[in-house]
Amino acid sequence: MADETSLNPEQGAAVEQTSGPLLVLAGAGSGKTRVLTQRIAHLIDHADVAPWNILAVTFTNKAAGEMRERIEYLVGDEAAGRLWIGTFHSVCARLLRYESKAFGLHSDFTIYDTDDCRALLRRLLVALDLSEQDFPIRQVHGEISRAKNAMIDVPTFAGRAAHNPHKRRIADIYDAYEKGLRANNAFDFDDLIVEPVRLLQRFPEVLEKCRRRWKHILVDEYQDTNRPQYLLTKLLAAEHRNLCVVGDDDQSIYQFRGADIRNILDFEKDYPEAVVVRLEQNYRSTGRILAAANAVIDNNVDRKGKNLWTALGEGDLLQVAECGDDRGEARHVVAQIRQLCSQHDYTLADAAILYRTNAQSRVLEEELRRHKMPYIIVGGTRFYERKEIKDVLAYLRLLVNPADDVGLLRVINAPKRGIGDTTVEKIALFARQTHTDLLQAALHAGEVPGLAARAVKAVATFGELMTGLAQQIHEGGLSLPELAQEVLDRSGYLEALRELDIPEADSRIDNLGELVNSMSEFSGRYEGEGIGLSQFLEDVALMSSEDEAMAGAAGGTLTMMTLHSAKGLEYPIVAICGMEEEIFPTQRAIEESRSQPRAIEEERRLCYVGITRARRHLLMSYARWRYLFGQGREMLPSRFLEELPKELVENVQVQAELAWGSPAGADRGVRRQAGGRQGANRQGTGRQGGGQSSPAKQIPKPKAPTGVHYVADEDSGLQMQFPGAGDGTGGDDLLGVGRWVQHPAWGRGQIVAREGDGDKTKLSIRFGATTKRVVAAYAQLQPI
DNA sequence: CAGCGGTTCATTTTT
């Protein structure tokens, strides 16, 4: 809150502790990022540490980017550019590429995401003659992943499984899976951490080199580290012991995926000489909000214990709303937010709606659209996980790594070339017999036994396509976006999409255009060696959906996201919806808690995270009745609500969407008729946003392929049709949030945020995967 | 081989 450079005594202590192990227990909103960045600046400016000797590891790309940005501000671009800042995964991927030769790996490996891994497993099950019924892919993959993260290798796993037939089969799958990955020259996410650990354990000279390189190590969100990540930092820091970890045990919300809270709880055991600093002054929230957070988290046993305090004053009561049903809840929450906005002069960008599961967003979206309120959804389907994007990337992957069978299987018949399953199977068999990869086999289609002439021809076409592209790369002179364009054209992918007579086709084509744009942007940044294809692919594989500059964005766009995605963010107004048993905490957590009472604690921490996102106004709501699994159900209020001290809470009651009758039946008919429901607006919040109502949307697009966090094109299109809809910012102009523009250098982009006004208007524009901030007056933007 | 329609399934969270 205070300016960037002023520090309280604890923060100052952490910054100035420049050597030896340091544990910073940083409560929510206590300025931990400031401490981290200042500490790095301090190391460089006052402790004579070279930037390239500093390794700072974060949990998300977004956090890494923000940290780099803030450090740039402190020490300048030059020094900041030489720091090692990144996620565990990206730093490790880099390490693996550098050191690949040391242990006989290809440096051009492919990173398999969850989908790819499942595709591989699916094939392996067939090969092992096991049914997906008995071995559900999800579960098997989960089990393998858990084993890997516990550093249990295949022989060990098999040893432990000896007595259990089912486990033994899984050991076989695990074995085949590992071999499959290696044969495909691929790593999964887990490997990216686990393999470097093994590498460092096995090769002392590599370890030595790394220790010399990274003389100071800082780890953010330490409570979220898993076993291999812990081992990695331990290995690297064992000698110089300059390890600074920052975290909050109360905000550990990723144990479900292997984060080990002991890493932070036992830090002082591992490093007895560690200095411990607690940051307990919160600069974010009002007293009542903090008191509520403290009261809730106090029910957890598994914690170090701390108490946040604030100098910001009591603030308002929290509101807990009991709603008749989920739609009533949505209506109430939206109405409340509107009211708070007009009362306190906030814009919609100052508000966030949080929920436990993504599925809950739908009802809220409907309500927001009804009011023509612009919103963005953080998370959801990621851009790079869309089918069309993954398809094109698979072509590119295959060009870098011809052994990538999973990639090949993805594209050999996309677009349709008349290569069906039987043909593929024959090729696969041939590949196995001749000990090559699928691409090699496909290139020798003529030799594959039992392949009909027509199939041979089809496969040959595909083979020529790939060799042709490979050759073009070889000859050089092709830029990254040009290469992508070649793939799109020569593969016939784009053409097939154009001919496809379905409504989504257009947005898919747009997405592909964005992909090409993101490549242009990338090659602009990474001029130099080659076309940087494999670096691009790595970036993309490790990219999360949160690489956007949306925190603190002005511009009248409300944010919705899961509680998980909200970690690290803050808003003046926060609403947490679905405060109901079996939703939050989830049914699963409740079940688990029967045998393992602590299972609830992670949910409670999540609740704590949610509460502490709020700066001024916190609204929690539950519905007594909601659609779940497509069916109406009665719900009970969440136990977490009972943990809120009564004196902090104002309780309100909101009636159901339909006052009487079975909500189930009545509800349905009205549903999508946005225009038809007059009563929807009543609920009396006073002023409406944009006066003139408009004709019902012409393209209801039954499917909202959320995708990019910004509600997909058609939605922003909707917003555009109704200027003035927003509120706060006059949305009347061509450079409002949601608008698409053309930039001379970066191509097509979508405006995601807007700050300031007049000459000083700054816009954040997302071009493909990256977001740029520009001054509207200078950027030569062309609205499209 | 592709496309359709019916079925079943599951819904945490993400690098």
Place this chain on the structure above:
DNA sequence: TGAACCGCTG
């Protein structure tokens, strides 16, 4: 409610 999967048909 919806996505993903299966089996059937053309």
